[in-house]
Amino acid sequence: MPENTPIKVDASAFMPVLIQIVTKLLAMAGAFLVAHGLMTEDQVNAALPGAVEQVVGIVLALGAMAWAAYRSKRSNDQKLEIITSPQTFVPTSVAVVKEKGHTTPPGALAIPVLFLLIAIPAAGLLSACTTLGNDVRLNANKAFYTAQIALKSAQQTTLAFCSAPTKPVAACNKAIDLLNEGAKAEAAGFTAQQAGNAADLQTAVTTLTALPSQLADLGVLEAN
Amino acid sequence: MAKMTETEALNLLVGATTLLTQLAVLVPALAQNLAAIKDGLDDDNADDLNAKIVTAHAEVQVLNDRLQALRSE
Numbered sequence: 001m002p003e004n005t006p007i008k009v010d011a012s013a014f015m016p017v018l019i020q021i022v023t024k025l026l027a028m029a030g031a032f033l034v035a036h037g038l039m040t041e042d043q044v045n046a047a048l049p050g051a052v053e054q055v056v057g058i059v060l061a062l063g064a065m066a067w068a069a070y071r072s073k074r075s076n077d078q079k080l081e082i083i084t085s086p087q088t089f090v091p092t093s094v095a096v097v098k099e100k101g102h103t104t105p106p107g108a109l110a111i112p113v114l115f116l117l118i119a120i121p122a123a124g125l126l127s128a129c130t131t132l133g134n135d136v137r138l139n140a141n142k143a144f145y146t147a148q149i150a151l152k153s154a155q156q157t158t159l160a161f162c163s164a165p166t167k168p169v170a171a172c173n174k175a176i177d178l179l180n181e182g183a184k185a186e187a188a189g190f191t192a193q194q195a196g197n198a199a200d201l202q203t204a205v206t207t208l209t210a211l212p213s214q215l216a217d218l219g220v221l222e223a224n
Numbered sequence: 225m226a227k228m229t230e231t232e233a234l235n236l237l238v239g240a241t242t243l244l245t246q247l248a249v250l251v252p253a254l255a256q257n258l259a260a261i262k263d264g265l266d267d268d269n270a271d272d273l274n275a276k277i278v279t280a281h282a283e284v285q286v287l288n289d290r291l292q293a294l295r296s297e
């Protein structure tokens with residue numbers, strides 16, 4: 001390929017999804033700032049469209065560079081053209097968030113949710129692996145211990161955010177109730193694990209594995 | 225962004241400081257938890273792991289009590 005031929009990367013199909021994800025994440029971050037009194041809702045709403053555009057632009061540029069380097073072995077002086085679809089660049093969800101008049105932003109739960117999305121699938125994957133392992137007790141212990149620590153992380157995170165004077169009360173109460181169910185499942189799992197009751201332990205690990213999506217629903221669905 | 229008064233600016237600083245204080249405790253704790261998970265996965269001794277499970281059980285239940293105390297009606 002001649003060096004001066006620009007590489008074209010068509011990102012238009014991917015853009016609506018990207019904009020949706022970035023808008024949601026930034027709206028959650030904004031809601032978090034509002035919840036902690038760091039910015040007013042109007043300030044966040046005013047800053048959001050520009051921020052979404054910038055972040056989408058950065059992600060697109062980085063993604064296209066990586067893609068072009070991977071696919072075409074682009075040389076340093078070769079131009080890169082990113083084909084976008086500007087008509088989708090309307091962050092309507094900002095208006096939607098405002099219209100729905102959220103007074104208890106769910107953004108305070110963004111960090112625990114992110115953490116859990118990483119931590120608990122590990123437990124889920126692991127519990128699936130226990131059937132393949134040679135040492136059933138060792139693998140069951142690994143699965144349960146991972147689930148325990150993931151639960152502990154969720155508890156610590158919720159404790160930190162819901163101790164703030166400006167906490168979103170409704171979301172915090174829901175999170176605390178869910179974590180109470182988690183603690184009960186953990187106690188049942190502990191009894192089963194100590195007694196060597198594999199079936200009950202599996203039930204407990206399954207309950208704990210379902211917890212993050214419930215917490216995520218609490219944080220994300222309210223932003224929709 | 226709209227102009228803010230001195231009081232608003234001070235409140236902003238106080239809020240940011242509170243948040244940073246919380247994060248300063250929380251982030252290392254979460255990092256420690258990830259390390260604990262990794263250690264647990266690398267552990268080949270079921271009895272060792274059992275001891276860790278007993279400790280984690282106690283910690284989880286204490287944290288749950290603290291959360292329940294925090295719940296507002």
